[in-house]
Amino acid sequence: MEVKVVKHILEANERISLQNKTFFDEKGIVAVNLMGSPGAGKTTLLERTIEALKETTPMAVIEGDIASSYDAERIAAHSIPTVQINTGGACHLDGNMVRGALAELTLDGIRLLVVENVGNLVCPAEFNIGEHHKAMIISTTEGDDKPEKYPLMFQISQVLLLNKIDLLPHLNFNMERFKAEVLKVNPRLTVMPISCTTGQGLKTWFQWLGEKITGKA
């Protein structure tokens, strides 16, 4: 019985997520699901992305957190449409939560929607929310051994942002090992080393987003 209930939940989520995706397609919006551990740098990456793209690319953000509205406040300060989802305990967003948030956003003319998932390297990987692309962010301070320990997130993502490379001189992080592990878990994953503090590597990420938006046009 337990298995049946879980299957039922996943099927319902898939159905609602497809509805979200259809909604994005009709509006001409590219939707990105941004995932990673607490403190990997999701919100800071979003702030840098808004700063870089907001003149050319109308953007909106959905912030997912268990509690608090810290992240939405940080994003709203950049004057773009933002809504905060508080999951109230749940360890990931799902299609239904995102659908609820969409109803509270004015999305006319928006070309890019980034959904910042709950900080968690595990559970968000299991639930589609209607996104076109899944991007994950991990920081060098989390260590070079994560791909094989948390394989699903690496397997389902199209882009991996390796953040905080400015801290590498102070860390025991083996880049060759990390890249070799990524390759083993998902050979098609695009790895982008970045620093949200110094700005290093971010251009590649902005270009990647730009291509997805152009491709949608």
Added chain:
Amino acid sequence: MEVKVVKHILEANERISLQNKTFFDEKGIVAVNLMGSPGAGKTTLLERTIEALKETTPMAVIEGDIASSYDAERIAAHSIPTVQINTGGACHLDGNMVRGALAELTLDGIRLLVVENVGNLVCPAEFNIGEHHKAMIISTTEGDDKPEKYPLMFQISQVLLLNKIDLLPHLNFNMERFKAEVLKVNPRLTVMPISCTTGQGLKTWFQWLGEKITGKA
């Protein structure tokens, strides 16, 4: 029906966890559930703890990971009884997984068992495993805003190890804000700033463990 199933799972977990606790009590073992995000420093803290205590305190470790046996290999290199649990996708350990691991450990004479949970700041907080104490570890690189964003883990822990304080000069981490947030979420939480790299602050943690073990004698 879904709610009922969830309740049933939690009740079953509570029953098995109590059996684990009784087992620990009969053996005179203090059991600690060590939780934190991926890369917070759980395994490195364990290595430092083993180095410091193994002459005086017979110790065993259970390693919890979704996949891989990296962590158990690191711990086993220190010549103490170790077993790896692979959850195969599950985002936390539960009482039943720990019970299974106990059957594979020789625990005669052991005084301290540390169970390293799956790297996740959310889900492990919801499941007892039979431990006497819950300890959480978070690193300064994760940011000073985490207590209000992930409140449950902070609420159910007795000790909070704030790791990687050696990196503070390179980070934008406000210690006063962090401590104020901790205080709001759980005023009784003992905060120990540490660095597993430099060893700073670790003595306080070893003393805390020592007191728990002596208290059990």
